[in-house]
Amino acid sequence: MRKLVQGIVDFRRKRRPDYAETFSRLALRQKPDALYISCSDSRVQANVFASTEPGDLFVVRNPGNLVSPAGPDGRSVADESEAAAIEFGLDVLEVRDIIVCGHSGCGVMAALEHGRENVRWPHLRSWMRHADAALERLRRGEGDQERLPQDRLSQLNVLLQLEHLRSYEPVKRRAPTLHAWWFEIGAAEVHAWDPGAGAFRAIDDDHAARILQRIAR
Numbered sequence: 001m002r003k004l005v006q007g008i009v010d011f012r013r014k015r016r017p018d019y020a021e022t023f024s025r026l027a028l029r030q031k032p033d034a035l036y037i038s039c040s041d042s043r044v045q046a047n048v049f050a051s052t053e054p055g056d057l058f059v060v061r062n063p064g065n066l067v068s069p070a071g072p073d074g075r076s077v078a079d080e081s082e083a084a085a086i087e088f089g090l091d092v093l094e095v096r097d098i099i100v101c102g103h104s105g106c107g108v109m110a111a112l113e114h115g116r117e118n119v120r121w122p123h124l125r126s127w128m129r130h131a132d133a134a135l136e137r138l139r140r141g142e143g144d145q146e147r148l149p150q151d152r153l154s155q156l157n158v159l160l161q162l163e164h165l166r167s168y169e170p171v172k173r174r175a176p177t178l179h180a181w182w183f184e185i186g187a188a189e190v191h192a193w194d195p196g197a198g199a200f201r202a203i204d205d206d207h208a209a210r211i212l213q214r215i216a217r
């Protein structure tokens with residue numbers, strides 16, 4: 001906490017003047033580019049790896065970057081706050097892209113791989129069930145064989161959560177572009193699912209061009 005509080009003092013003293021115009025504009029309204037759903041993990045920071053600024057992303061974070069699906073009645077089976085963010089992001093902020101971002105070395109994915117029944121915290125154990133289908137796919141041999149099983153599971157999980165997003169009525173109606181991202185912490189590299197290649201690929205210049213082409217509207 002000491003670092004955090006000192007950070008506020010430093011921001012006030014050194015950086016606030018640089019942000020004065022940005023924040024006075026943002027005080028009137030927000031118009032973010034995307035709804036960004038990522039793991040709560042402290043190392044997964046889009047403001048660093050995607051150079052985002054205040055106002056760029058509408059954010060939901062939770063352990064495991066999970067999206068609990070909507071049930072037959074159209075309501076979230078587990079998390080009203082996330083469902084509310086989907087509604088607000090799509091219908092009020094009118095974002096046209098939703099990103100789900102997982103990462104390497106994810107503690108939730110490691111725990112899932114070792115058996116959800118062994119997790120002793122009841123809420124976490126229950127919450128993780130929204131990734132069960134990804135574990136089944138891992139056990140069927142799906143995923144990038146070059147990766148550690150835990151990281152392969154993490155990538156399969158990101159793709160599963162896109163399927164869960166599609167169960168929501170506003171997602172069906174507004175048909176935003178859904179993006180599966182995966183942050184490799186050790187290499188500080190962002191990968192995205194490349195539908196053409198059927199694999200996660202680093203977002204280098206070429207891949208970035210393909211992504212931009214796909215979202216050109």
Ligand SMILES: [Zn+2]
Nearest residue numbers: 039041106107
């Ligand atoms: Zn994580």
